Amino acid sequence: MAVPLRGPAKVRADIRPKDSRIRRLLLHPVRSVPVAFLAVIMIGAGLLLLPASHYPTDSDVVMPALFTSVSAVCVTGLITVDTATFWTPFGQAVILGMIQVGGFGIMTLATLLALLVRKNLGLRGQLVAQSETHTLNFGDVRSVLVRVAKIMATLEGCTAAVLTLRFWIGYDANPATALWHGIFHAVSAFNNAGFSLYSDNLIGLAEDPWIIVPVCAAVVAGGLGFPVIIALMRDGFRIRDWTVHVRLTVYGTLLLLAAGFVLFAAFEWNRPETLGPLSTGGKFLGALAGSVFPRTAGFNSIDYGAATPETLMVTNILMFIGGGSAGTAGGIKITTFLILGFAIWNEVRGREQVTIAHRSISSSAQRQALSVALLGVAAVIAGTLLLLLFTDYSLEKVLFESISAFATVGVSTGITYHLPVSAQWVLMALMFVGRIGTITVASALALSAHPRLYHLPEERPIIG
Template identity: 80%
Template sequence: MPETDRVALRDRAAPRPKRESRLTRALLHPVRSVPLAFLAVIILGAGLLMLPVSRTGSDGEIVMPALFTAVSAVCVTGLITVDTATFWTPFGHAVILVLIQLGGFGIMTLATLLALLVRKSIGLRGQLVAQSETHTLNFGDVRSVLFRVARIMVAIEAVTALALTLRFLLAYDNNPATALWHGVFHAVSAFNNAGFALYSDNLVGFAEDPWIIIPICAAVVAGGLGFPVIIQLFKGGLRFKDWTVHLRLTVYGTVFLLLAGFAFFAAFEWNREETLGTLSLGGKFLGSLAGTVFPRTAGFNSIDYGAALPETLMFTNILMFVGGGSAGTAGGIKITTFLVLGFAIWNEIRGREQVTIAHRSISPSVQRQALSVALLGVAAVIGGTMLLLMVTDYSLEKVLFEAISAYATVGVSTGITYKLPASAEWVLMALMFTGRIGTITVASAIALASRPRLFNLPEERPIIG
């Protein structure tokens, strides 16, 4: 009998694995568990915010404000359709704070950590889920990484809260309880890059106060670096020769974007009365610092972006879309994605087949992943912008800014969020959810029936460019 016939007979005789249902694969696959967990917490948070004890008034629409606020808090964005300071009660503020902490730390990460504390161990599925959400490189690191992430988050938030509490107590409020609550709330909101504030004008009233702006900016940058970078910095310190490619890209990229953002913001807004022109010299420096830090997915604002120049808004769009570091509380396509694509383009221009960064080669799979993240992000922003243009009467400039702010989980707005119809709010909620979970994760969760291809097709080279 020919060899091909024997192979065919063996294949037919071999038992075929039982196929799982789509629902089973959706519930058991770690990558798909993360969106479901976020969705469940959003629904629970919205339900709590709908309670009468959560809002100051008893009249008016509550379903959409509660749902939008819950999505914005869990996705650590900061876009709001109602005034956080006056619409919600202290209980509502506490619910928002818990949602921010859950969204920033990672819902599945927190659940896995609690399981570790209770049972002292986690199964394979738990390790896979935690690895997916924390970007841990191998299973042996999962347990230690979870505890390190928790310690780092609590430590930075505690230091920031202490600094803010002292300032609120000494300069703004003589009530220790109020000062402590405001310090803790804004510290958690800052480190998690959420942008929620307990003041109707956000941080505009503190635009010239370095004891408020600088601690918040420091917490925003720390949260935006990403937990892997923070852990590596604690372990390796300033020994640059030991820095990984990811660490170099994130740190150098962050410094460059902060300096470039400061320079551009100051150049465009320094003497404009609508933004920085009426502030003192120190206030202008603080305003320019905030103008480059807060768009890095933090969502706070110390100036009115509705009065900013189109040039400022355009550069802010770039900062928002790029975002911060991977596996942290920041949004956007991430610095590493942006720089890997930049190096790939540079090496292609130079005619080099292999992409190298810091004397290390970057695999084609990483380049494909970076390209996918960037293009899916562009597609999400373009699609969201088109939908917003269809359901609102605002200009492309304002709508594009709003769409990028939502997708990159930034929360900065030109002031149109309050006036959007319900259909536009649904678009922004979809963008926030997609941006927080990640376009790759959402796409993987949707593509339940995908299977690996067991053969290669003939190659063909289309003309590029």
């Protein structure tokens, strides 16, 4: 028997067409993100195909140009040709521009999408969100973009200054070369891209603290995310003023960095293929880099092809989790991982409500975290299966490559150079989906929520 609409239900039915138009308008920017990234990728690939971008070669240039463009715009760092010897200075400048555009676009788009999500809440939800996050409202788009640009310019500039001085003084590089190398690696580090102007990436600089430490600092800063950087600039170390998002990101970052450092050092400290030949200080720097770079910078100061299976497994975990939301890092993000962890812990303890720092986490946020994580797992599994189909490499190496691509990390065991074209397409798809998919999926889930006016009968299937 149909239930007639009365009272509030009648009002809700009357405003539904208008509400649908608003939702379509809000969802439009979310759907435009992949198109915008594809456009930048194609423009970048076209520029890399120019004769001025690469040195004369008899090999194919189309696939290297396309693969490099996808990797640069998605700030990944996986490469099929040597950046230092295949691309000319002009081509390297094109790559740097794509890294900057990709990093800036990712930070701003992620932040604006987050604001879109909050704008779609009711008045009470907006007031709660504004009080809880201490962030700007949707009307301050210009202010958001300006602040992001200033933060990026400041952090990249400081990193570039330190690196330039080191290249100039420590390696007898001429001022122009030192400046170019300093700027390139600073931008690549802050945007978590992992591109380097050296054929061995940073392996030759593994024991230089004036290179490794600034690069690691820039990677961590870029991976924290714009909302967290703003909150730390405003609140400093007044932990009581931190929001749940800031707490999860900061504490999660510190925990993963510490765990990665200890495990990397334990597995590689005395191995002659990796950290063994280095001095004690070099080993500490190597362990630090081994903990920071998988989060998701893509630089490497050791040969991952010679690392132990235990190290590769730890690196897989760090890569898949990634960094902070609305930043330049990839992965499923720290907040997603920790929210799922707290949900499991509360389920084990028999508590219905998930609480973090005296705040309850909504069931919708938990569902979104679960969706993002499972979609990530599905993407990695699909990519791994396809790579196994198209190549003869072991599951260990293929899985490492798939996670590195999906999480937009860029580290490799060395097989990227030798992959067939079909496998390169798989990695490009993983990089693209991994960079924009988790952001757009999470935002689309939040924006497309339609409250029901009724409840269906419940039934409890057997779990576990």
